Amino acid sequence: xxxxxxxxxxxxxxxxxxxxxxxxxxxxxxxLAAPRSISFLQLVKRKSKPKSNITCMSSYxxxxxxxxxxxxxxxxxxxxxxxxFNSLQYGRYLFFQFPKLGLLFEPLIPLLSLYRxxxxxxxxxxxxxxxxxxxxxxxxxxxxxxxxxAVTLDVLLVLPLLIxxxxxxxxxxxxxxxxxxxxxxxxxxxxxxxxYSVVSSILGRTPYLPFVADAAARQL
Numbered sequence: 001x002x003x004x005x006x007x008x009x010x011x012x013x014x015x016x017x018x019x020x021x022x023x024x025x026x027x028x029x030x031x032l033a034a035p036r037s038i039s040f041l042q043l044v045k046r047k048s049k050p051k052s053n054i055t056c057m058s059s060y061x062x063x064x065x066x067x068x069x070x071x072x073x074x075x076x077x078x079x080x081x082x083x084x085f086n087s088l089q090y091g092r093y094l095f096f097q098f099p100k101l102g103l104l105f106e107p108l109i110p111l112l113s114l115y116r117x118x119x120x121x122x123x124x125x126x127x128x129x130x131x132x133x134x135x136x137x138x139x140x141x142x143x144x145x146x147x148x149x150a151v152t153l154d155v156l157l158v159l160p161l162l163i164x165x166x167x168x169x170x171x172x173x174x175x176x177x178x179x180x181x182x183x184x185x186x187x188x189x190x191x192x193x194x195x196y197s198v199v200s201s202i203l204g205r206t207p208y209l210p211f212v213a214d215a216a217a218r219q220l
Contacts, residue, residue, distance in 0.1 A: 068142055068204035076146035076201035079133065080194055082125050083154040085115055087190035090160075090183040126154060134219075141220070146201060149209055149216040153193060156212065160186055 088105070095102045115121050133139055133147040160182060169175030193209050200207035207213075 069140075072140055072143045073201050073204055075133065075139070075143050077198045079129055079143075079147045079150040080153075080197040080201070082122075082129060082150055083157055084190060084194040085112060086122060086154055087157050087187060087194075088112065090157075090190065091187035093180045093183050094187060126151065142206065144220060145206065145216060146197070148219050149197070149207070149212055152216045152219070153190075153209065153212050157186070157190065 091101075091105075115125075118124070129147050130151050134144050134151060136144075139147075164179060167175070169179045193212075197207040197209065
């Protein structure tokens with residue numbers, strides 16, 4: 001009788017019927033307290049590796065950018081010639097004071113002569129650039145932004161001439177000196193914008209001109 005009771009007692013314990021590995025992997029965490037921490041750590045380790053790999057892959061994909069096509073770079077660089085040609089008139093005082101400075105712009109004289117020989121060339125180029133490129137959805141955002149920035153800069157270059165015609169500073173006095181300084185500053189600024197924008201466009205980067213980029217971005 002005692003031996004049968006002992007046999008029943010041994011058969012009732014789960015340790016002899018269920019393997020340890022099966023208990024750790026299959027039983028719920030609520031039934032066994034000891035293996036719960038081990039299985040949870042194993043589960044965290046198994047899930048943490050794929051998650052870190054996915055995160056690394058997603059961050060790598062976000063950092064990689066596609067190169068700008070050559071046609072977009074060329075159109076963007078050519079667009080900045082419009083405000084540059086229209087800003088050369090502001091450099092006449094610098095050319096008069098420093099004649100050697102004009103030697104740097106001598107290669108552009110044939111293009112400038114051809115540009116000025118066409119009637120209403122400035123208005124035609126302005127509306128062709130605005131309507132044909134900026135408002136044309138077939139072009140990429142990169143090209144449209146650069147074209148809009150060139151158009152905005154060209155509009156800003158007209159404002160000093162309007163102010164000059166309104167106040168008419170004359171050819172002597174403080175007003176004349178302020179006009180000369182203003183023309184020199186505008187010319188230096190326009191040359192800087194032209195060189196910076198053309199080089200950035202050739203390299204496939206987006207140029208952000210001061211006082212111009214924000215106004216151009218709001219129009220797109």
